Amino acid sequence: xxxxxxxxxxxxxxxxxxxxxxxxxxxxxxxxxxxxxxxxxxxxxxxxxxxxxxxxxxxxxxxxxxxxxxxxxxxxxxxxxxxxxxxxxxxxxxxxxxxxxxxxxxxxxxxxxxxxxxxxxxxxxxxxxxx
Amino acid sequence: xxxxxxxxxxxxxxxxxxxxxxxxxxxxxxxxxxxxxxxxxxxxxxxxxxxxxxxxxxxxxxxxxxxxxxxxxxxxxxxxxxxxxxxxxxxxxxxxxxxxxxxxxxxxxxxxxxxxxxxx
Numbered sequence: 481x482x483x484x485x486x487x488x489x490x491x492x493x494x495x496x497x498x499x500x501x502x503x504x505x506x507x508x509x510x511x512x513x514x515x516x517x518x519x520x521x522x523x524x525x526x527x528x529x530x531x532x533x534x535x536x537x538x539x540x541x542x543x544x545x546x547x548x549x550x551x552x553x554x555x556x557x558x559x560x561x562x563x564x565x566x567x568x569x570x571x572x573x574x575x576x577x578x579x580x581x582x583x584x585x586x587x588x589x590x591x592x593x594x595x596x597x598x599x600x601x602x603x604x605x606x607x608x609x610x611x
Numbered sequence: 612x613x614x615x616x617x618x619x620x621x622x623x624x625x626x627x628x629x630x631x632x633x634x635x636x637x638x639x640x641x642x643x644x645x646x647x648x649x650x651x652x653x654x655x656x657x658x659x660x661x662x663x664x665x666x667x668x669x670x671x672x673x674x675x676x677x678x679x680x681x682x683x684x685x686x687x688x689x690x691x692x693x694x695x696x697x698x699x700x701x702x703x704x705x706x707x708x709x710x711x712x713x714x715x716x717x718x719x720x721x722x723x724x725x726x727x728x729x730x731x
Contacts, residue, residue: 517623528630549719552627556716559621560694563665598694606696606714608725611705 489583496579503572506565513565517558524551554603564598613730614638614655618648618662618674619692624715628661628692631719632726645669649677656683659730664693664700672707679708688729692717 531544600606615637617628622643629639640657642648646668648660660678664671671691678684688710693700696714704712710729713722 521623521626552631552719553716555627556624558623559619560715562621563694599696600694600715603716605716605718605721608711608713608721609701610711610725610729611709 492579492583496576496583499572499576499579503569503576506569506572510562510565513558513561517555520555524555527551553605557603560598560600560603567598612636612638613658614640615726615730616640616642616648616652616657616660616662618642618645618660618666618671620644620663620666624663624692628717628722631717631722632661634719635723635726637726645671645674645677648674652678652681652684657687659726660684660687660689661692661726662689664691664695664704672703672709675704675707675709686731688731690725690729692722 528548531548536544615632617625617632617639618641619625619628620643625641625643629641632639640651640655642651644666645662648662649669652660660675662671662674669677671693675689675691678687678689689708690711690713691704691709692713692715694715701712711725713725
């Protein structure tokens with residue numbers, strides 16, 4: 481592979497720095513999600529405890545049980561978001577390595593394509609298969 | 612009271628699973644990865660295993676294979692609860708000896724229904 485001219489090498493170097501910056505942003509995002517998730521779970525625990533204590537009518541009890549059920553499904557967001565951001569960080573790290581090699585005139589590595597473990601696009605409940 | 616071994620490296624997932632199962636009257640034993648789950652399974656009998664797949668130290672499918680090799684767990688229902696949804700992974704789960712494959716996020720009522728159907 482022909483080595484890059486000075487301009488192209490500078491562009492590639494800037495792209496590598498961008499990868500680092502994006503990865504750092506993702507790390508901050510993970511921390512924010514973890515913080516928000518922790519606060520939500522703490523509040524959820526309070527609601528879950530109180531739910532069993534106060535007497536209420538049947539209709540009201542059903543509504544509350546339904547809301548708690550929806551909350552349990554939605555509160556799983558932290559796990560899935562964490563996996564998504566970690567996967568994105570891994571891809572950025574691979575890209576960064578490839579760009580660094582290009583900038584030094586070495587043949588680029590093909591980005592390792594680990595299958596994305598999280599394909600969900602929303603928080604609707606997932607499928608169930610019994611074998 | 613029936614016991615369920617719940618395995619996931621995510622603390623928030625373990626909390627949601629435990630909340631759901633305990634609310635339905637099950638005793639829940641938690642583990643943060645397959646290795647810890649294996650150690651706890653060797654120390655006590657459980658009636659069902661509910662495990663994540665992608666975990667450090669030991670993943671879910673490896674845990675299922677290890678447990679199936681133990682006489683005490685040969686017939687214990689084992690469910691995989693994971694973000695993985697590909698047919699390829701589900702086939703690997705079946706081949707490893709899993710009883711079922713649930714894709715995250717779980718609906719509490721559906722999870723309890725499946726547990727009730729497979730637990731002995």
